[in-house]
Amino acid sequence: xxxxxxxxxxxxxxxxxxxDEDTVTGFLLAGVGNVDIRRKTNYLIVDSKTTxxxxxxxxxxxxxxxxIAVVLISQYIANMIRFLVDSYNNPVPAILEIPxxxxxxxxxxxxxxxxVRYLFSAxxxxxxxx
Amino acid sequence: MSGQSQRLNVVPTVTMLGVMKxxxxxxxxxxALLKKKSDALTVQFRQILKKIISTKESMGDxxxxxxxxxxxxxxVAGDNIKHVVLESVKSASLRVRSRQDNVAGVKLPRFEHFTxxxxxxxxxxxxxxxxxxxxxxxCRTAYVKAIEVLVELASLQTSFLxxxxxxxxxxxxxxxxxxxxxxxxxxxxTYIKGELDELEREDFFRLKKIQGYKKREIxxxxxxxxxxxxxxxxxxxxxxNSAHNLIFxxxxxxxxxxx
Numbered sequence: 001x002x003x004x005x006x007x008x009x010x011x012x013x014x015x016x017x018x019x020d021e022d023t024v025t026g027f028l029l030a031g032v033g034n035v036d037i038r039r040k041t042n043y044l045i046v047d048s049k050t051t052x053x054x055x056x057x058x059x060x061x062x063x064x065x066x067x068i069a070v071v072l073i074s075q076y077i078a079n080m081i082r083f084l085v086d087s088y089n090n091p092v093p094a095i096l097e098i099p100x101x102x103x104x105x106x107x108x109x110x111x112x113x114x115x116v117r118y119l120f121s122a123x124x125x126x127x128x129x130x
Numbered sequence: 131m132s133g134q135s136q137r138l139n140v141v142p143t144v145t146m147l148g149v150m151k152x153x154x155x156x157x158x159x160x161x162a163l164l165k166k167k168s169d170a171l172t173v174q175f176r177q178i179l180k181k182i183i184s185t186k187e188s189m190g191d192x193x194x195x196x197x198x199x200x201x202x203x204x205x206v207a208g209d210n211i212k213h214v215v216l217e218s219v220k221s222a223s224l225r226v227r228s229r230q231d232n233v234a235g236v237k238l239p240r241f242e243h244f245t246x247x248x249x250x251x252x253x254x255x256x257x258x259x260x261x262x263x264x265x266x267x268x269c270r271t272a273y274v275k276a277i278e279v280l281v282e283l284a285s286l287q288t289s290f291l292x293x294x295x296x297x298x299x300x301x302x303x304x305x306x307x308x309x310x311x312x313x314x315x316x317x318x319x320t321y322i323k324g325e326l327d328e329l330e331r332e333d334f335f336r337l338k339k340i341q342g343y344k345k346r347e348i349x350x351x352x353x354x355x356x357x358x359x360x361x362x363x364x365x366x367x368x369x370x371n372s373a374h375n376l377i378f379x380x381x382x383x384x385x386x387x388x389x
Contacts, residue, residue: 011227022204031222034222035221069228070280092228096280099193
């Protein structure tokens with residue numbers, strides 16, 4: 001089968017984060033943060049002053065970078081750039097929506113699970129063959 | 131769709147009939163195989179789906195625990211640890227490895243996390259040295275566990291999306307074979323058979339006609355010969371038999387009568 005989208009096999013890839021300060025601090029404590037020689041980081045701290053454009057730019061940058069395999073994004077931030085997140089179709093890097101302290105996890109808005117819900121309705125991918 | 135059951139434009143010969151039959155057999159076998167592949171992929175798909183849902187729920191719990199641990203650490207070690215941690219970021223020690231798994235014929239990406247110990251471990255040891263070191267440690271372990279769950283979830287999610295694509299492609303092929311290729315081939319075979327039958331009928335008809343003509347020609351000659359033979363014995367005295375032989379043995383090697 002022709003590999004229409006070749007999946008990169010990377011032996012050492014980073015985890016990017018777009019979240020609020022507390023979540024990012026926690027993950028940085030765990031050792032996920034990376035600053036390279038050009039002072040580019042793999043995380044973006046989002047607070048009340050961050051513009052939607054900045055978030056969009058960071059998202060686009062993280063998804064186009066070769067060495068990032070996973071992008072963690074808080075769900076309330078994902079809601080701000082919902083159209084970008086929903087139209088993103090590549091398998092790698094994987095976009096994961098995480099809950100934040102103030103906004104508990106809401107599966108209704110998760111881009112992947114909303115696709116799943118469509119699967120269990122009458123027109124599903126698996127039973128569409130009939 | 132008017133174009134749905136057309137036939138291929140071929141010369142209606144016996145060879146083409148054989149070729150078309152072979153292609154039909156190939157299409158049927160391919161169709162059955164692809165259907166099986168699609169079923170296998172769908173089974174995998176549903177399994178992954180179930181796992182995703184359960185993992186997402188556990189992720190919610192894990193994240194909540196880590197947030198609590200972080201709040202505790204902040205409370206105990208003072209609010210400054212945020213800045214300390216932000217300052218001390220150098221190179222990521224927790225990384226992700228991606229490789230490809232072959233599941234039911236589809237290459238699925240899988241992530242696994244691993245700790246790169248060579249990359250600046252010392253930086254994180256100084257956090258919370260003044261106070262709250264234990265809380266900071268427990269916070270760190272909580273977040274590392276969170277990362278494990280998240281990496282597994284990412285892995286499941288990418289497999290899910292890739293499988294989705296694969297199932298759609300396979301189903302598209304199955305439907306194409308079932309609704310376009312096979313009917314076309316079947317129509318072509320029917321057409322070729324029809325043409326061959328008609329040719330055979332034409333041939334048969336031509337043969338019968340020619341046989342009819344030949345028969346009539348023979349009968350006419352017999353009549354002529356009889357008349358002649360009737361006359362000959364009266365004049366020269368040859369028996370009717372020999373007169374018959376004279377005429378007929380000579381006429382035995384029959385050329386084709388061309389009309």
